[in-house]
Amino acid sequence: MKYLNKFFSLEIMIFVIILIISIYSYLHIFTNSLHSSYSYSELFINYQAGFIRRGLLGEIFWQINKYFFIDPKIFFGFIYYILYLLQIYFLYYICKFYQTSKFFLIFVIFAPQLILFPIYDHKIFFLKDIFIKFTIFFHGYLILKYDKIKYLKLFKLLVLPCLAISILIHEYQILFLSVHILISISYLKTILEIKKILKYYFILIIPILLIFLFLGNQDQYNQLNEILSIFNVELHAQLAGGFKSHLGGFYKWHFYYFSYRDFINLFFSILLSILIPIIIFENFIRIKIYSLKNFLKNRYLYFFLPTFISFLALDHGRNISLIASHFFIFYMTLQFNKKTFIEFQRKINEKINYFFLIILFLFFY
Numbered sequence: 001m002k003y004l005n006k007f008f009s010l011e012i013m014i015f016v017i018i019l020i021i022s023i024y025s026y027l028h029i030f031t032n033s034l035h036s037s038y039s040y041s042e043l044f045i046n047y048q049a050g051f052i053r054r055g056l057l058g059e060i061f062w063q064i065n066k067y068f069f070i071d072p073k074i075f076f077g078f079i080y081y082i083l084y085l086l087q088i089y090f091l092y093y094i095c096k097f098y099q100t101s102k103f104f105l106i107f108v109i110f111a112p113q114l115i116l117f118p119i120y121d122h123k124i125f126f127l128k129d130i131f132i133k134f135t136i137f138f139h140g141y142l143i144l145k146y147d148k149i150k151y152l153k154l155f156k157l158l159v160l161p162c163l164a165i166s167i168l169i170h171e172y173q174i175l176f177l178s179v180h181i182l183i184s185i186s187y188l189k190t191i192l193e194i195k196k197i198l199k200y201y202f203i204l205i206i207p208i209l210l211i212f213l214f215l216g217n218q219d220q221y222n223q224l225n226e227i228l229s230i231f232n233v234e235l236h237a238q239l240a241g242g243f244k245s246h247l248g249g250f251y252k253w254h255f256y257y258f259s260y261r262d263f264i265n266l267f268f269s270i271l272l273s274i275l276i277p278i279i280i281f282e283n284f285i286r287i288k289i290y291s292l293k294n295f296l297k298n299r300y301l302y303f304f305l306p307t308f309i310s311f312l313a314l315d316h317g318r319n320i321s322l323i324a325s326h327f328f329i330f331y332m333t334l335q336f337n338k339k340t341f342i343e344f345q346r347k348i349n350e351k352i353n354y355f356f357l358i359i360l361f362l363f364f365y
Contacts, residue, residue: 013110014092052224054168086137087115100345148188155197164206175310
C-alpha cells in the first residue's frame with residue numbers, strides 16, 4: 001500500500017496529464033496528423049466583415065498577423081496549450097484538499113469528461129470551449145485560495161473581464177453564467193456581499209446584448225469566407241443562420257438522423273458523466289462533507305437549467321463536458337469538512353479491496 005500511495009500521488013497523476021496534453025499539443029501545433037477543420041476553421045472568425053459573435057479571438061490574430069505574419073497554428077496552438085496547462089494547475093490546486101483519497105483523485109483527474117476530453121476526441125482540441133472551462137476552473141481556484149475580501153477584489157479585476165472576453169469569443173459562455181453566480185453566492189456570507197457581486201454580474205449585460213444584436217448573417221458569412229481563403233479555411237454555415245439555424249439543425253439531427261441506438265448512447269453518456277457524479281457529490285452533502293447554505297439546498301440545481309440549452313447544438317460530447325466541468329467545480333468549491341471526509345474514507349477502506357477497486361475503476365473509466 002505504501003508504494004501504491006506513492007504511485008497514485010496527486011503530483012504523479014498531474015504529471016501524467018501534463019505529459020499527455022503536451023504530446024497532443026505538439027502534434028496539433030507542429031504536425032498535421034491530428035488536424036481537423038471542425039474546430040480549427042472557427043478560430044479565424046473576426047470583425048473584418050463587421051462585428052459578429054465569436055469574432056474576438058480571430059480579430060486579435062488578424063491584427064497581430066498584419067505586422068508579424070505568424071503561423072496561425074503556432075499562434076492559436078500556444079494559446080490553447082497555455083490555457084490547458086493553467087486549467088490543469090487550477091485542478092491540481094483544487095484537488096490538493098482531497099489528497100487523503102487516491103480513489104477520489106483518480107475519479108476527478110482522469111475523468112474523460114473533464115481535463116482529458118480533448119484527448120479522447122482530438123477533433124475538439126481547438127474548440128473555443130476551453131475559454132469557458134478556463135473561467136470556471138479559474139473561478140473555483142480563486143474561491144479556494146483567497147478570503148472573501150480578496151475574492152471580491154479579484155472577481156472584479158480578473159474573473160469579470162475573463163467572462164466578458166469569453167462571451168465575445170463564444171456565446172456559449174452566456175449559458176453558464178448562472179453557475180458562476182451560484183458559486184459566488186454559495187461562497188459569500190452576508191447579503192451585502194451577495195448584492196455587491198450581483199451588481200458586478202450585471203455589467204455582463206453589455207457583451208450579452210452585443211452578441212444577440214450581431215449574431216451574423218449571410219453577407220458576413222460570405223465576406224469572411226472570401227477574406228479567410230488566404231488561410232485555406234471555410235467557416236461553418238451556421239454562422240450565417242443564427243438561432244434559427246441552431247433550432248432547425250437540432251430538430252433535423254435528433255428527429256431525423258438520430259437512431260434509437262444514438263439516444264441510448266446519449267442517455268448512458270449523460271448518466272455516467274453527469275448524473276452519477278451528482279449522486280456522489282450529493283451524498284457528500286448528506287453526510288456533511290460539504291456544507292451548503294439552507295436557502296440553496298433545494299434550489300441550487302435551478303442554476304444549472306440554462307446550461308442544458310447547450311443541447312440545441314449537435315455535438316453532445318462537448319455539451320456533456322462543459323456541464324460536467326461546472327458541476328464538478330461547483331461541488332468542489334463548497335465548504336469542505338476534511339475530518340468528515342477522512343472518516344468517510346476510512347469506513348470505505350475497511351469494506352473494499354482498495355487496490356483491486358482502483359485497477360477495476362481505471363479499466364472501466
